[in-house]
Amino acid sequence: MRHTATGTPDPGPATHPVFAYWLAEAIRLREAYQGPLDDAQANRMACERADDLPGRILWRAGRLAADSGLQQHVQHWAHSARWAAILLLAAACLAGAGTAGTVLAQQDGRINLALALTGLLGLHLLTFTLWLLSRLPGLSGGRGLASLWLWLTRRLARGPDATLAGQALLSLLSRARATQAAMGLVSHALWSAGFLGMLPTLVLLLSTRQYRFHWETTLLPPQAFTHLTHWLGWLPGRFGFPLPPDAGIAASLNEPALSPAVQADWSLWLIGCILAWGLLPRVLALAACAIEWRHRLARLRIDPALPGWIDLRERLAPRHDSLGTDQPAPAQIQRMASAEPQPGPLSGRTAILAHELGPDLDWPPPDLPAHVQDLGRSDGRSDRQRLRAQLDPPPARLLLACDARLTPDRGTLRWFEELHTLCPGMRVACLGGDAGARLAIWQHALAERGIPVVADASGGFRTPEGSRHG
Known part of the structure; x- marks a missing residue:
């Protein structure tokens, strides 16, 4: 691991810069819990290879992590996190496909549009609204599906210092104010995977089976469904999805079967609603979280005032250097003359x-x-x-x-x-x-x-x- 004069890690081709800060935080927490490590050589080499205190702290942590085996544990945790994400993405795709199959699994082929939209978009709209509210100043949201990812990662990354590696990552993200972005990144990725599993299943079932779509109500007037259909179909219409005619909307409240053309319009309208109100918001939120994540992590810096690092100041960046003695005191001259001579080069x-x-x-x-x-x-x-x-x-x-x-x-x-x-x-x-x-x-x-x-x-x-x- 190499570092520039500004203290920013120069990781070379195989190491991400964030990994250096992760190791530094893991070493800080380990020394806080288990006591100082034997760091004499690491301190000396850090002072030789970096010009400022943050860079020396990073270099020291990288050396100590490699010598103590902590670097391998952090890498193991990172690999486990990737595998946990892959497994959850696959499970989300299957869950989306299963949801679509369940909503359309009607014996008589009659699909209540209100119940279908609720089953396909209801939970998504609720959790997405809560996530938007959590972005308001002064509010903080939960981790959502990211909690499941963290739990599975901990299950896969069992071993010495596995808990310390996870704790160091969360502490690092919190200090960089990137926790919300990271949790949102995981959550929106899983929801997007769910819709990517749901949409092909809808297309396949609607292409191979015959369904009759209709609205049902006891309290609402028929005009309410006309307004709702137009409102929900506005955004899908921008992507080319057709909107059923007003006559077809009114006819969907009646018992007789609609014409095949109107049923096809309802099928495309339903697919358009899932795409426009389900997948699209999640993909945009995923991109926003990714941009915020990169922006936050690009501003990561070592804070030498943190507990554990503040004690390193005198060892890595002493405030004064000893200049030695210009001339020994007279009382010391005789002792120095009789002392054992220092070895030569x-x-x-x-x-x-x-x-x-x-x-x-x-x-x-x-x-x-x-x-x-x-x-x-x-x-x-x-x-x-x-x-x-x-x-x-x-x-x-x-x-x-x-x-x-x-x-x-x-x-x-x-x-x-x-x-x-x-x-x-x-x-x-x-x-x-x-x-x-x-x-x-x-x-x-x-x-x-x-x-x-x-x-x-x-x-x-x-x-x-x-x-x-x-």
């Missing part, structure tokens, strides 16, 4: 380093050749910070000695991976003659990470040049 040289060796293992080994430089021990955070600065530039070869009698933990293995990244010529020597089964654990863990092992637990090792030291 390591570029092109061979170095050795000990990691948490037991007290019975002497270090450094005696009779080191002149070209081999001892870097001391790495037993704590301060040692690691010293070594990061000391290994820039890195030596040509580095021999890292560890105590094979200890069981390797995740922190140790991450530190070894960091050293191997800094110095590709690194080899590991496993010391301790009584390591037993732990030696095999060390060898397996290091082999999985591509770190060569050049010793066993017999207490001896060879430098990369082949000289043996005890």
